[in-house]
Amino acid sequence: MSSPLDSDQEKLTKELAEALKEKLEKPEWASYVKTGMGKERLPDDPDWWFYRAASVMKRLYKDGPVGVSKLRSYYGNKHRRGHKPARFAKGGGKIIRAILQDLEKASLAKKTEKPKGRALTPEGMKLLNKVAKSLK
DSSP states (O other): OOOGGGSOHHHHHHHHHHHHHHHOOOOGGGGSOOSBTTOOSOOSOTTHHHHHHHHHHHHHHHHOSBOHHHHHHHTOEEEEETTEEEEEEOBOHHHHHHHHHHHHHTTSEEEETTTTEEEEOHHHHHHHHHHHHHHO
8 A cells, every 4th residue: 555655745735734624623813823933924825724734744644753842843944033144943833732732633643652742543544545545
């Protein structure tokens, strides 16, 4: 059986985001936040929450179990500091934490003790595999 990571990642993320729209709810505050300290503006796409949730699910599949800190590093970028040299800045933790909690409520992810972090549940794997299979 082929892995969901073998398919086109852009299409997989887009289709997974569409599937997650039915399962997750975008919080009200998500329309007013940047995605990290290194960003200057809000995301342009109104559905960015679901794309980020799909991306987090793929990271859990690939690296899981993984915690908020590692995911913040993954979603980080350069923080431009005016005339000083740019430095790396982690992504927003509140966004990632809220997405992980939403995935837990939808029973697509679960907390693990050893190693500590979050991992996909069998339902989450099933959804990811179903979406990847529909792309082929």
